[in-house]
Amino acid sequence: MNPIQLFDPDSCTYTYVLFDEASREALIIDPVDVQLERDLTVLREHDLRLRWVLETHAHADHITSALWLAEHTGALTAAPAACGIVTVHRPLQHGDEVTFGSQRVRALATPGHTAGSMSYFWERATSQGVQRHVFTGDTLLIDGCGRTDFQSGDAAALYRSITEVLFALPDDTVVWPGHDYRGRTHSTIGHEKAHNARVAGRTLDEFVALMNGLNLSRPRRMDEAVPANLHGGIRHDADGAALDAPQPADGYAGDVPPAVAWDWVQQGRAVLVDVRTDAEREWVGYVPGAVPLAWKQWPGMQPNPGFDDGVRSLLRGDGRPLLMLCRSGARSIAAARRATELGATAYNVLEGFEGDLDEHGQRGRRGGWRYRGLPWRQN
Structure with a gap:
């Protein structure tokens, strides 16, 4: 299967490995620190050379392994410029493309869950025709969407990102979310346009009212995860000192x-x-x-x-x-x-x-x- 979908049960995070069959060059999206050995094993088993480590945003529920993957594999890191992640090799703007072998993914700015959130669109030619994939992070989930009540969240911006950017993609585009809590693995743009419980059929004002009334609990790892993810996965104490000590x-x-x-x-x-x-x-x-x-x-x-x-x-x-x-x-x-x-x-x-x-x-x-x-x- 290409992309390869991996799952972290603690944070319910999906990590994706995309690769070019001819060159065996690959990129990984939203890796998790505790799954570093798993991800390195996947790369070895599929004979892949990692070129890029991509983030959809600065996560609040887990710590990335971006810099550790870079250290182990020689890959480069990329993330949305608006996230302010200080360690990335390439800060991405809307429309930027990242290449691996003959393949490329295009960055789509989809703010709302956070101000810097991005999705990545991959159009892949196969013997069966063109396949379209979009990796939506926490912007668009299956039958849902990311929250907007912390970390620069903005419900109106999220509504526009979903309805004007993601829903503008072809209906057959496969949606690969950043999380799912019910065992679902993927959806399509067409399905979410018609059935997403938070967005489908709602006006902007209705969506904003819904999101502002969710009253969700604070992510338990937020105070640890966000500072670490702004530094590529290096954990910091309250004084800003790196905790991965020499x-x-x-x-x-x-x-x-x-x-x-x-x-x-x-x-x-x-x-x-x-x-x-x-x-x-x-x-x-x-x-x-x-x-x-x-x-x-x-x-x-x-x-x-x-x-x-x-x-x-x-x-x-x-x-x-x-x-x-x-x-x-x-x-x-x-x-x-x-x-x-x-x-x-x-x-x-x-x-x-x-x-x-x-x-x-x-x-x-x-x-x-x-x-x-x-x-x-x-x-």
């Missing part, structure tokens, strides 16, 4: 997952230090916002005599912790240990960094670069 290490402050490191950089809590050689930076690209300070240099990868002075200069600055970044994660460990000896609070950023492949299968600046799919990117 792991202690011998001789330096600790090992930091790339997603946490990116979060710290965005908050201004740490200084990113690129310890690759000058030649690597010149060929592959420069990390935006990083301090270039080589640990070793060509020829012969000799120790860089300027490294110590560079660290001391950073210490004379604002004294923030240093996040050491390299290609493979080896030099950054050595650099973190030396910086610690010099009095810095230094961390190693896990996994390593490498360029994208160019059209000839070579790594280098023509292919751009990425750090494990996170938004440290230059094209």
